[in-house]
Amino acid sequence: MISISGGASWGQVKVEEYFTDENTVRGNNNNMDYRLPLQQMQHNVANHPDQTWLHQPVDRQWYTYTWKQADTQARKIAQGLLSHGLVKGDKVAIIAKNSAEWFITDMAMMMAGLISVPIYPTANADNIKHVLSHSGAKAIFVGKLDSQDALASVLPDDMLSIAFPYPTLSCKANWNDWLAQYEPISELHEAQADDMFSLIYTSGSTGLAKGVIVTHKNVASSACSAAELMAGEDKTRLMSYLPLAHITERCVVALPSLYKACDIYFTESLEYFIEDVRYAKPTSFISVPRLWTKFQSQILAKVPNKKLQFLLKLPVMGKFVAKKIRTQLGLDEAKLFGSGSAPISPDVLRWYHALGISIGEGWGMTETSGLSCANMPFDYDHIGTIGTAQPCVEMKLSDEGEVLIRGDAVFKEYYNNPEATAAAFEDGWFKTGDKGEITADGSWKIIGRVKEQFKTSKGKYVAPVPIESSLGRNPDIEQVCVMGVGRSQPIALVVLGEGAEATIEREALSQQLNDTLASVNNELEPHQKLDHLIVVDEPWSIENGLLTPTLKLKREQLEARFSHYLTANLDEQLVWEKAS
Structure with a gap:
């Protein structure tokens, strides 16, 4: 066991079984030793093979995957990819809504030494075409999509396509056929710390996205830090519903589930979202401001805010009303709440706090492998801030007030774009483009984008x-x-x-x-x-x-x-x- 600290008075953090003395990577910032994701996956399979990991609803029936079952499927999919001529370092795209198969595919690519290229399931034809072309993807996995038209219009005829086992675009290969056809791969690729883990294209509010190269070390450091926020929970349950093409879901939910050995629950569709959350009863729940305000509006559509605030102030009735709302949302057993991806109003956070939903605001970027700074553990006095730096990074302000960041979680380059890479760094610090402030007690505030x-x-x-x-x-x-x-x-x-x-x-x-x-x-x-x-x-x-x-x-x-x-x-x- 070792101790680590963040760039802003994080204090002592206990790090347990996902750190090891063998096959480890030593971080250059905080002397962190950690297993890489596939190593941690194999650690889980070896130590608790029959423990549940993934929970997938299909036609309103729940299907569960243990660590061993997921590992076996991933090995078969890895063998299928290699059998079709893919070789170490090849890029493979995934365009799909979240599912157990998405997670398993991610593992399969690590096992085969391939590079995942996630694409947003809502991406338009131009963006899909750009990502496939720019990345040089050799194959693509296709899952549930609200519309198949955009992908169908730009998918190259000669590209290997594999359909997840859901109604989706017709593909050259089928997930279930591969599981029946291929034997599990026995020899797994051993990645090096600085090898490319994934090529992630920033969603971007303007123009075509840039490809961010994130390494195994980048995501391991970020995922370990995120997993530590859930320390103390005997059995953590998480919902995976925000796009896996986005770094937050990947490095705050998917990969930390390896290091904390969490149960992950998916949702079948938007129609059944609340029903699926109620089934999962998550102990930690992460969302984005747009959805937090949407939930707020749905609550206020049933009871006006003036009446709700009056009820919440009543000694007994207030606790009853707050618990009832949390139960209806499926969040009655959740202890950790987070919001990220965009700024959220402090007043919205205070409104939720009165309901017993204390949301810690977090901040990060694709280039920083997800969560870099967070008000977690939640501190009411830090509402309106993004808290303090995670152990995997250091942060400071430039003379102009721009947030600069470096550390094990920070990427090194954009894919095939040396000009953008050179412009993004200053003396080894990544220039985030966010304007920030540091409060008297060391908490960080983001006050907007430099260009906004x-x-x-x-x-x-x-x-x-x-x-x-x-x-x-x-x-x-x-x-x-x-x-x-x-x-x-x-x-x-x-x-x-x-x-x-x-x-x-x-x-x-x-x-x-x-x-x-x-x-x-x-x-x-x-x-x-x-x-x-x-x-x-x-x-x-x-x-x-x-x-x-x-x-x-x-x-x-x-x-x-x-x-x-x-x-x-x-x-x-x-x-x-x-x-x-």
Whole structure:
């Protein structure tokens, strides 16, 4: 056992069985020794082969995989890949919603010495074509997709394609056929620490994605740090539902499940999401701001916030109501909650805390192998911050206030893009593009992206993220985007929660929104004050091109869609896009 510490007073952290003296990699930052992912997988198979790992619902029946069963399937899939002529170092894409087969395929590729190239299941044809071409992928696994059209239009005729055992695009090979046809591979590839583990394409809010090379050492260090956050739980249960093509799900859920030996539960479809969460009863639950605010809106659609807050303050009734809500969400046994991928309003976090759901905000990037900084263990006084650095990284601020980071979890280069790589580093530190602050007690705050600042017609720069977070104090506001290029003052576009107009009369709702606008403006500098709050009708989504696959705002697309408001002469402070 050894002790490790993060870059910002993490203190002593106990690290147990997933660190070893044999076949280990020594981190250059914190003297960390850790097994690489496939080594840890084999450790689990050897030490508790019959312990459950993966839980997959199919047609409302649950199927369970032990470590040994998953290992056997992965060895067979690895043999199938090698039997089709793939060799060490070849790239293999995966485009699929989360499933047990996704996890097993990841293991199979490590066993065969291949490189996984995950693609978002919601990716459009241009992005799929770019990733397949740029990566040089030799094969692709295809799973559940909401629409098969984009992939079908760009999938090369000569590419080996393997279908997961779900209704999906017709492929050259089938998962179940390979399991029946091939014997398990006996000799596993032994990766080196600095070998490429995966080629991950950033979701990107603009343009085509860059390929980030993450190594076995990168993900091992990140996954070990994330697993340590769950230390103390006898048997951890996690939901895997955020896209596995994104680094967060891979390095905060999938890979840590190796190092903590967790139970992983999947969901069959969006229709059954809450039902599947209730079945799993996760002990830890990670989500993104868009979904946390969506859950909040669904709760408020059943009980107005004013009534809910009154009930929560009653000594006995408050605990009963909070527990009932947690139970309905399937989160009654969860002890650790997280939010990442984008900023979340501190007021939303305080609202959830009153329900007994204490959400620690985290921060990280594809280039930093996922979670790099987190308010975990949760500290109420650190709401509004991303807490302190994880043991696998060091962080500091540049003279301009940009967050710089280095460490075992930080990537070394973009794939076939030396110019972008050179521009991304400064004296060995990765330039994140995020503007940050450090509080007096050492906690970190992210106050926006360097490039998200815009200049008003008065020549003043405005950072939108802090203003958006402040508007989030109104629980009826579900989505918000502040813009203002060319205007004398910024404006805010908001989307209301699904229950707001159904449960509150337009006049009362208008007054509430005007009060929120006035409250926020009172806290802003003169050049930041919002001229108008514009209530738009259509929610922003991946499907209408206004959110990234990780549910971040696509600001350029939002500004293009609503550019008429940047030049319009508006009479009222509160503007409704849809008339009452």
